[in-house]
Amino acid sequence: xxxxxxxxxxxxxxxxxxxxxxxxxxxxxxxLSGKFSxxxxxxxxxxxxxxxxxxxxxxxxxxxxxxxxxxxRIIIFIIIIAATVQLTEMFIKKNSxxxxxxxxxxxxxxxTNCAVLAVPLFQTSRGYTLVQSTVFSIAASGGxxxxxxxxxxxxxxxxxxxxxxxxxxxxxxxxLAAILSMxxxxxxxxxxxx
Amino acid sequence: xxxxxxxxxxxxxxxxxxxxxxxxxxxxxxxxxxxPTLAITNxxxxxxxxxxxxxxxxxxxxxMISAIRKLIPKQVRIASFIAIIACGVTVVDFLVKAIxxxxxxxxxxxxxxxxxxxxxxxxxxxxxxxxxxxxSMLDGLGMGLGxxxxxxxxxxxxxxxxxxxxxxYPVLGSHFEPWVLFLLPPGGFISLAMWxxxxxxxxxxxAKLAAAEATQ
Numbered sequence: 001x002x003x004x005x006x007x008x009x010x011x012x013x014x015x016x017x018x019x020x021x022x023x024x025x026x027x028x029x030x031x032l033s034g035k036f037s038x039x040x041x042x043x044x045x046x047x048x049x050x051x052x053x054x055x056x057x058x059x060x061x062x063x064x065x066x067x068x069x070x071x072x073r074i075i076i077f078i079i080i081i082a083a084t085v086q087l088t089e090m091f092i093k094k095n096s097x098x099x100x101x102x103x104x105x106x107x108x109x110x111x112t113n114c115a116v117l118a119v120p121l122f123q124t125s126r127g128y129t130l131v132q133s134t135v136f137s138i139a140a141s142g143g144x145x146x147x148x149x150x151x152x153x154x155x156x157x158x159x160x161x162x163x164x165x166x167x168x169x170x171x172x173x174x175x176l177a178a179i180l181s182m183x184x185x186x187x188x189x190x191x192x193x194x
Numbered sequence: 195x196x197x198x199x200x201x202x203x204x205x206x207x208x209x210x211x212x213x214x215x216x217x218x219x220x221x222x223x224x225x226x227x228x229x230p231t232l233a234i235t236n237x238x239x240x241x242x243x244x245x246x247x248x249x250x251x252x253x254x255x256x257x258m259i260s261a262i263r264k265l266i267p268k269q270v271r272i273a274s275f276i277a278i279i280a281c282g283v284t285v286v287d288f289l290v291k292a293i294x295x296x297x298x299x300x301x302x303x304x305x306x307x308x309x310x311x312x313x314x315x316x317x318x319x320x321x322x323x324x325x326x327x328x329x330s331m332l333d334g335l336g337m338g339l340g341x342x343x344x345x346x347x348x349x350x351x352x353x354x355x356x357x358x359x360x361x362x363y364p365v366l367g368s369h370f371e372p373w374v375l376f377l378l379p380p381g382g383f384i385s386l387a388m389w390x391x392x393x394x395x396x397x398x399x400x401a402k403l404a405a406a407e408a409t410q
Binding site for chain 1: 230
């Protein structure tokens with residue numbers, strides 16, 4: 001409850017990075033990290049969806065608690081997320097048709113990105129205030145975006161090198177992710193200081 | 195990406211149950227549902243309970259989706275599928291809590307996250323939304339058990355190497371120094387990569403053998 005905002009930010013951005021340390025949003029992480037240009041656009045769209053749906057869920061949760069309907073939480077949260085994704089889709093389609101074509105099938109799939117559902121669930125179980133939840137959602141989705149961009153840069157480089165044909169594809173991506181994840185383990189020490 | 199396309203153009207001649215369990219194994223062949231696969235497999239017990247919870251959700255919700263598939267308008271089908279799956283997940287959430295509190299605490303947030311597991315939605319979209327009830331439930335059962343099998347395979351490697359135990363019982367003797375890395379996040383990535391490499395190697399070997407036989 002009394003966690004400082006900087007601590008929340010550092011914790012969800014680096015120490016417990018959503019993708020590399022808690023394995024949320026893996027499917028899009030493995031599927032969309034092939035090209036840098038797609039990766040950062042996807043990252044920003046997810047950031048937008050997570051932030052909006054997290055704030056909406058925070059207000060909805062107050063209503064749910066008031067009417068003792070906590071058991072509906074999962075269903076309500078996923079509906080909020082689906083609505084936000086639909087809204088984002090319409091917004092991007094109107095403002096940037098080129099981007100819309102590029103993201104294609106992955107835009108509606110943001111709904112089934114576990115990172116998006118995890119943010120409202122975590123903020124509720126940790127009892128964050130509105131400001132804390134907003135910082136948490138921005139940091140967590142920023143961490144997702146950063147991991148996606150980092151991996152896409154590495155993968156663009158490795159495209160040019162000679163890799164054993166057996167390892168090409170998902171296996172190679174997973175090994176790269178493991179190395180990135182080991183690097184992020186180094187941030188674990190920061191958690192104890194604050 | 196190619197794996198996902200394969201899954202969509204699935205052949206109808208294989209039995210739906212066996213298809214999910216082995217031929218189109220959700221983790222090793224289709225590479226779907228990665229989040230729980232990597233996060234929950236640090237012990238065999240967690241892996242099995244997660245696999246069974248997912249199986250239950252898939253069987254129940256696919257039965258319902260398939261039963262009302264003709265009533266759902268095409269435009270809102272994804273949202274309706276998710277709402278139905280979310281109901282199944284809410285039931286499982288309470289079931290696990292009632293059966294075993296330690297398991298519930300170990301699985302934590304990953305039970306509600308079955309809703310947004312890409313595997314559950316992919317199969318609903320590719321199979322349950324088009325096929326009759328019994329076939330869809332069999333598909334859910336096969337896919338779910340195939341998922342549980344894959345999770346157990348991963349959990350086995352990680353628990354034995356990371357803690358020297360299997361289902362909590364020590365198997366590697368007292369002189370074994372636990373390889374803690376395998377319990378931590380990077381270990382998940384590495385062990386899944388190794389399993390994928392193993393299956394790719396087997397496939398390539400089988401193809402080579404078949405080619406050698408054909409030339410003889």
